[in-house]
Amino acid sequence: MAKKSLIQREKKRQKLEQKYHLIRQSLKKKIRSKVSPLSLSEKTKMREKLQSLPRNSAPTRLHRRCFLTGRPRANHRDFGLSGHVLREMVYECLLPGATRSSW
Numbered sequence: 001m002a003k004k005s006l007i008q009r010e011k012k013r014q015k016l017e018q019k020y021h022l023i024r025q026s027l028k029k030k031i032r033s034k035v036s037p038l039s040l041s042e043k044t045k046m047r048e049k050l051q052s053l054p055r056n057s058a059p060t061r062l063h064r065r066c067f068l069t070g071r072p073r074a075n076h077r078d079f080g081l082s083g084h085v086l087r088e089m090v091y092e093c094l095l096p097g098a099t100r101s102s103w
Helices: 004-032 040-052 083-091
Strands: none
Touching: 004 040
């Protein structure tokens, strides 16, 4: 089980990312726009605004965690579970459609 403080920190990052998503996206779009090209000084001002946003609002800082244990590694996107929890649940037939491999 992951520390509760780490899980709460991750939830805080998710809220920040959702809050600043549109602002970050619009700034990046303005910097990259080819329709109305900006001067170099205008682009640097836009980049400064982008850098002034909180670090934890960047989507790259988000980390996928296991739904049950909070484990940050070996997560499967389809189920939202870490590898060993997924394996145990498949063995107990708790996940519909998932089967153990046999060859």
